[in-house]
Amino acid sequence: MIDEACTAILARCARAEISPEIAAMELLIATRSLAESIAAARARDALGAQIHAVIRLLDDHAADAATLTALLDGDLHAPPRDASIGERVALCKHLFDEAVTRSEEASVALYSLGDPVILEAATREIVAQLDRFGVLDPGRAALDLGCGIGRMEVALAPRLRVIEGVDVSPRMIAAARRRCAGIPNARLSISSGLDLADFADESFGLVLAVDSFPYLVQAGEALARAHFREAARVLDRGGDLVILSYSYGRGAAEESAEVRAFADASDLAVVIDGEAPFTLWNARAFVLKKV
Numbered sequence: 146m147i148d149e150a151c152t153a154i155l156a157r158c159a160r161a162e163i164s165p166e167i168a169a170m171e172l173l174i175a176t177r178s179l180a181e182s183i184a185a186a187r188a189r190d191a192l193g194a195q196i197h198a199v200i201r202l203l204d205d206h207a208a209d210a211a212t213l214t215a216l217l218d219g220d221l222h223a224p225p226r227d228a229s230i231g232e233r234v235a236l237c238k239h240l241f242d243e244a245v246t247r248s249e250e251a252s253v254a255l256y257s258l259g260d261p262v263i264l265e266a267a268t269r270e271i272v273a274q275l276d277r278f279g280v281l282d283p284g285r286a287a288l289d290l291g292c293g294i295g296r297m298e299v300a301l302a303p304r305l306r307v308i309e310g311v312d313v314s315p316r317m318i319a320a321a322r323r324r325c326a327g328i329p330n331a332r333l334s335i336s337s338g339l340d341l342a343d344f345a346d347e348s349f350g351l352v353l354a355v356d357s358f359p360y361l362v363q364a365g366e367a368l369a370r371a372h373f374r375e376a377a378r379v380l381d382r383g384g385d386l387v388i389l390s391y392s393y394g395r396g397a398a399e400e401s402a403e404v405r406a407f408a409d410a411s412d413l414a415v416v417i418d419g420e421a422p423f424t425l426w427n428a429r430a431f432v433l434k435k436v
């Protein structure tokens with residue numbers, strides 16, 4: 146089973162469908178072991194340069210292996226089937242509180258392998274795509290839903306009037322406050338995780354969710370749907386909701402159908418429907434405009 150999974154991951158990487166960073170992360174998830182991940186990649190060494198890059202990445206980050214597998218073990222703590230949305234959000238808050246104390250970089254993007262240089266490169270790609278989508282404007286206020294350690298605040302504050310980062314995890318917000326110290330137009334606060342009740346109607350030109358929607362979706366359809374409604378409420382007319390990564394493990398068609406259904410019910414028009422614009426990260430992007 147594990148061997149088949151590794152073969153499939155490395156074949157996708159060899160065809161350049163996923164980056165070496167994503168392949169390294171997926172191998173670690175499949176094997177839960179750095180040594181086994183390296184062995185799996187070495188066994189397919191003949192597949193070429195992309196696989197050499199995976200081996201190099203895993204070798205170079207061997208010192209972080211224990212941290213990365215501890216983060217993966219944290220992910221195993223699934224809520225009981227009958228858990229309420231509040232209980233699911235509380236578990237998520239706890240897991241991210243724990244994760245960020247182990248590695249700030251890996252806690253927000255496991256494929257960074259805990260490496261600030263890889264995370265920085267991934268952040269630059271995100272900013273480049275936001276530019277291409279035309280959603281950055283020095284007159285705009287932005288809300289960053291599930292802001293984590295504040296990397297998008299640091300990157301985007303110079304491009305926006307103000308950026309408000311909210312996160313359910315107090316320790317994420319503590320890390321974000323440290324990283325954003327001295328950036329006057331970056332504001333940070335702890336949220337309930339249930340809604341955007343702290344913010345007034347029509348108070349933002351952009352709502353951004355970078356890899357936070359998968360946790361809303363995991364907590365239940367009702368929470369994801371509520372956040373579409375809430376995003377539409379706090380957006381100005383003509384404002385944009387940008388979702389980078391909607392779910393973990395769902396296919397493109399299923400994601401697209403759900404995003405369209407929630408958008409239709411919230412006066413949001415889908416402008417970009419699940420394209421995969423990144424080379425480093427394998428997320429699909431959705432851009433929705435408030436009509």
Ligand SMILES: C[S@@+](CC[C@H](N)C(=O)[O-])C[C@H]1O[C@@H](n2cnc3c(N)ncnc32)[C@H](O)[C@@H]1O
Pocket residue numbers: 234237238241252253254290291292293294295296297311312313314317336337338339354355356357360361
């Ligand atoms: C994978 S991290 C991404 C962080 C950040 N957006 C980034 O890309 O660097 C997901 C973040 O979403 C936050 N999160 C999860 N569920 C949330 C909720 N219901 N409300 C607000 N934040 C949430 C987590 O605490 C975590 O910081």
